[in-house]
Every structure is written in structure tokens, then in C-alpha cells.
Amino acid sequence: MYLAHFGLRESPFGLTPNPAFFYTGNTRGDILQALLYAVSHGEGIIKVTGEVGAGKTMLCRMLEQQLPANVDVIYLVNPNLDAEQVQYAIAAELGLAGHGLRIDEIQRAMQAYLIARHSRGRQVLLLVEEAQAMPLATLEAIRLLTNLETAQRKLLQIVLFGQPELDQHLALNSMRQLRERITHSFEVPALPAGLLDEFLRCRLQAAGHDGTPLFDAKAIALIGRASEGIIRRINILADKALLAAYADDAATVQARHARQAIAEAGFRRTPRARPRWQAVVWGGAGLLLIWAISSALLAARGNL
Known part of the structure; x- marks a missing residue:
């Protein structure tokens, strides 16, 4: 419903995993x-x-x-x-x-x-x-x-x-x-609040947006807190906030639109029952491999 209003080619925050919307950050x-x-x-x-x-x-x-x-x-x-x-x-x-x-x-x-x-x-x-x-x-x-x-x-x-x-x-x-x-x-990992703006821009750009900010800082902060950095929640809240802004005939998503989205979604906080040491033990080998590959890629770029 809001695609033409915001100059989008397709929905930027769909829940079906679409490789075209893959975010490489975090x-x-x-x-x-x-x-x-x-x-x-x-x-x-x-x-x-x-x-x-x-x-x-x-x-x-x-x-x-x-x-x-x-x-x-x-x-x-x-x-x-x-x-x-x-x-x-x-x-x-x-x-x-x-x-x-x-x-x-x-x-x-x-x-x-x-x-x-x-x-x-x-x-x-x-x-x-x-x-x-x-x-x-x-x-x-x-x-x-x-x-x-x-x-x-x-x-x-x-x-x-x-x-x-x-x-x-x-x-x-x-x-x-x-x-x-x-x-x-x-x-x-969950998405840190500091990367949420970049994530939203990445998805919007993949959907055909011209790059001008659509979410103001307060809306982004509210979505970040309510989503707890969980990508699916971010997509749901961002989609609902865009719909609220469209219904308000607003050019950007503002804090009131984000609050409407959060109220409608009704998310509860995610329990964190797993001990942190377990994540460290299981993730150690993977982190080492990620570090090695990242270093190799950086070195390759430096030699170009």
C-alpha cells in the first residue's frame, strides 16, 4: 500500500528470506x-x-x-x-x-x-x-x-x-x-542499536529507495529497543511504521509512527536463559575462522 508513497519498487521489510536483501554488516x-x-x-x-x-x-x-x-x-x-x-x-x-x-x-x-x-x-x-x-x-x-x-x-x-x-x-x-x-x-548475533540505521537503509535501497532518510532518529531508537536487535522483529516493526506514516500522509517515519507499530506488534522481551560461557565455548572455533577469513579478505583488498 505504501510503496508508491515512499518511492519503493517492492516491500523492503518482507519476512520471506530474499537474498537480494541480505545485510552483510554485524x-x-x-x-x-x-x-x-x-x-x-x-x-x-x-x-x-x-x-x-x-x-x-x-x-x-x-x-x-x-x-x-x-x-x-x-x-x-x-x-x-x-x-x-x-x-x-x-x-x-x-x-x-x-x-x-x-x-x-x-x-x-x-x-x-x-x-x-x-x-x-x-x-x-x-x-x-x-x-x-x-x-x-x-x-x-x-x-x-x-x-x-x-x-x-x-x-x-x-x-x-x-x-x-x-x-x-x-x-x-x-x-x-x-x-x-x-x-x-x-x-x-542480534543487531546492535548503532547499526539499525544502516540496516534499514540497506533494505530500503534494495527495494528501490533513493537513499534519503525515511526513519528519523527517535523512530529508529524506539524500533531498536522494542526489537531487541532481532531481525524479524525489526522488519515487522519497520513495515508497520511505514504503513502508519503512509496513513498519516507523512514523508518520513517519526516517533509516533514507531510507537503505533510497537503497540500493534505487542512483542514481549526475549528470555535469555542460556549461560554466556556456553556461547563463548561453542562460538570460539567459529569466531577464529571468521577472524582468519576477514583478515585474509582485508589483506587481499590491500594488495589490489
């Missing part, structure tokens, strides 16, 4: 580059965690879009599968007919198929979303898939995307074998 671009590196060179499981609405699915879509041409991607989007069902589901994603086959026959079929792919120079990547909702036995079945390998390389690379509860599951003693297969861990 380490997101660095995490993406680190994921690409880890997929290309890693031999274990990669883990990406973040709060609900932090932007994990967008990272997943960006990763798929930028993978090398020799990488074939399969998805596991239903976490509510038991340990056997998940293997049939993955076989189906690979295009294998599993009806009537025993689980051991499915496993052999998957290994033969992946070996054939590997012999043709192909790499298979399994992207698992909502991994925190998986039964522990299903997570263990996912780990066992990493046993499919040649003498030189794993036949199936796995990336787990999940909410912080995934780390709580992995901290259990019964999950130590899966925990030790994770070679890289990344945490998608």
Missing part, C-alpha cells in the same frame, strides 16, 4: 564467507545457532546461492522425524527410491550413491533447519551419516541451523560424540 557477511570456506574444506559437521528471527534462514539461503557449482544441496526441513524416518527422508532428497527397503539397505544405497557422486567430482551438502527441535536419537542418526566417507573425504557435509536450545542438547553427555564431530560453530 558479522553476517563474515559468517557467510566462513561458512563457504568450511563447507569447501571441512570434514565434520558445521553448526549455526541464533535466536528466533535472528537471520539464520537468510544465511542458509545465501550459502546455497553462493556455493561452488560442484556442490549439490539437499534440505531437511522437517525436524519431527525419528532416527529411521530421517534416513528415509534424506534418501528421498537424494532421489533414491526407499519404499520397501530395510534401513540397512537404505544406508548402503545412500553410500553407493554418494560414492558415485564423489567419483564425478560432486560434493553433497545437507542443510538441516530447526535442528533444535529434533529428537536426540535423530540428531545421533544425523551424526552417523558422517561415517559415510572415502579414505580421503567425507561423502556428506552437514550444516545444522538451530536456536540456542540446540547448544543445550549438545551439552548433554549422551551427545558428546555428535558434539566432537562439530568442527565449526557460528552464532548469529
Whole structure:
């Protein structure tokens, strides 16, 4: 409704992850580059965690879009599968007919198929979303898939995307074998208030805006506090605030429009139950890889 009023080509704050609106700030671009590196060179499981609405699915879509041409991607989007069902589901994603086959026959079929792919120079990547909702036995079945390998390389690379509860599951003693297969861990952070203006401008520009400020400083501050830096909340509040400004026939989003949006959204504060030490322990390897890749990119730019 407000697109023409603000000179926009499309909605800037849609909730469907659209790679055209990917924001590289707040380490997101660095995490993406680190994921690409880890997929290309890693031999274990990669883990990406973040709060609900932090932007994990967008990272997943960006990763798929930028993978090398020799990488074939399969998805596991239903976490509510038991340990056997998940293997049939993955076989189906690979295009294998599993009806009537025993689980051991499915496993052999998957290994033969992946070996054939590997012999043709192909790499298979399994992207698992909502991994925190998986039964522990299903997570263990996912780990066992990493046993499919040649003498030189794993036949199936796995990336787990999940909410912080995934780390709580992995901290259990019964999950130590899966925990030790994770070679890289990344945490998608909340957006700091100081970057909110840049984020809004990035989304607006991608939607065709000419670059003049649409949100005043007070509106941005209100949206930042109410959203707690959660990307999905920011998008919802920004969209509602633009609609309120349009209904007010205003040229910019002001504090009163942001307050209307916040009142309508009715967000509650996000509980922070996870101990901070756990985030540091799980994120250490991922932060190190992000730092190394960021340093390499900066050095490359300096040599141009």
C-alpha cells in the first residue's frame, strides 16, 4: 500500500528470506564467507545457532546461492522425524527410491550413491533447519551419516541451523560424540542499536529507495529497543511504521509512527536463559575462522 508513497519498487521489510536483501554488516557477511570456506574444506559437521528471527534462514539461503557449482544441496526441513524416518527422508532428497527397503539397505544405497557422486567430482551438502527441535536419537542418526566417507573425504557435509536450545542438547553427555564431530560453530548475533540505521537503509535501497532518510532518529531508537536487535522483529516493526506514516500522509517515519507499530506488534522481551560461557565455548572455533577469513579478505583488498 505504501510503496508508491515512499518511492519503493517492492516491500523492503518482507519476512520471506530474499537474498537480494541480505545485510552483510554485524558479522553476517563474515559468517557467510566462513561458512563457504568450511563447507569447501571441512570434514565434520558445521553448526549455526541464533535466536528466533535472528537471520539464520537468510544465511542458509545465501550459502546455497553462493556455493561452488560442484556442490549439490539437499534440505531437511522437517525436524519431527525419528532416527529411521530421517534416513528415509534424506534418501528421498537424494532421489533414491526407499519404499520397501530395510534401513540397512537404505544406508548402503545412500553410500553407493554418494560414492558415485564423489567419483564425478560432486560434493553433497545437507542443510538441516530447526535442528533444535529434533529428537536426540535423530540428531545421533544425523551424526552417523558422517561415517559415510572415502579414505580421503567425507561423502556428506552437514550444516545444522538451530536456536540456542540446540547448544543445550549438545551439552548433554549422551551427545558428546555428535558434539566432537562439530568442527565449526557460528552464532548469529542480534543487531546492535548503532547499526539499525544502516540496516534499514540497506533494505530500503534494495527495494528501490533513493537513499534519503525515511526513519528519523527517535523512530529508529524506539524500533531498536522494542526489537531487541532481532531481525524479524525489526522488519515487522519497520513495515508497520511505514504503513502508519503512509496513513498519516507523512514523508518520513517519526516517533509516533514507531510507537503505533510497537503497540500493534505487542512483542514481549526475549528470555535469555542460556549461560554466556556456553556461547563463548561453542562460538570460539567459529569466531577464529571468521577472524582468519576477514583478515585474509582485508589483506587481499590491500594488495589490489
